[in-house]
Amino acid sequence: MSKQWAQSGTGEFKRQVSSFRETISATHPIYKPAKGRYWLYVSLACPWAHRTIITRALKGLTSVIGVSVVHWHLDEKGWRFLPADSISGKDTTDHFSFSGGIKGSELDVSHPSGDIPSDSKRLNIDANVEPNCGFNRLREFYLKSNPDYSARFTVPVLWDLETKTIVNNESADIIRILNSGVFDEFVEDKEYLANKRELVPKQLEAEIDDFNTWVYDGINNGVYKAGFSENQAVYEREVTNVFNNLDKVEAILKKKHSDLESKHGKGNEKAILSEYFTVGNQLTEADVRFYTTIVRFDPVYVQHFKCNFNTIRDGYPFIHLWLRNLYWNYDAFKLTTNFDHIKLHYTRSHPRINPLGLTPLGPKPDIMNL
């Protein structure tokens, strides 16, 4: 398997291009919308997969599309599920809850070095037994779909239970499919049905696409380019790029906050926050995509990816307010954010960056109150 960092010979990290890029629609010859037909396989640690379960929740799809969560530890064979016999008694996991209804197990999932750290209790946490095909590894979905598949076995995967193939493994596509409304007829979620939240409204689409493009390159993927760089000059260029782009978002949100203060009156924080988003005055896909990086920034990227010119909590008051608004005021963000998976995955799955797999305990708290 190709390694996950620096493939260019220049010390630069190049992310692979996703291979399954189908869509779901009433006019598609194979992939028609249906309730219970499609399944998401995600890691709660992964920012790209995280986008899909936030979108699924925001679109009222938690009872329409199932979710299973892989174990947080990524080893040389890729992502894995819990072995079927690891849950004593009947597995009552509810795969239709926000984050897949993950369950704890007694499985020993210690760091491969065999070292069981003093926080070993925290290691006995939640992943799913794969409920549909009985697979142990994510790679089995890829090889079932295409026996010649030779690239990396990444999450998220959107799987079709009927044809037993991967529909799509690119999070940017998957969130557009989930947002498209093709599943609306199956939705029972009253909150969604009341206002049919549109995450890419036509009038904001161009602005969302533009924001997503530079934020992807400069921030979402930017932190990986800094963290996985293999020489000092590349690292310095990339980390500077990340913070220049964070400065840019901070300026956008600062202006937005000041405009909203003029509109609603200084101190009318509730009204201000109800319109305090990155693009336009409503929650959009741009917020979902930016959030999954920012919520990981202080707990992981600052130390693990050496993005340490500043923290969000100390250096970016307007991004910090935006982050806490989403986390504390929207279940779709809070209930899909699992700081244990996030911290343990990064710190123990990248031996080149952190050979001893020690997990820093801070920052405390993982996210501050609003």
Ligand SMILES: N[C@@H](CCC(=O)N[C@@H](CS)C(=O)NCC(=O)O)C(=O)O
């Ligand atoms: N383009 C993909 C990228 C997904 C991706 O890179 N996922 C990582 C986790 S953060 C992964 O599954 N890596 C497994 C591996 O490289 O073996 C998307 O956005 O869906």
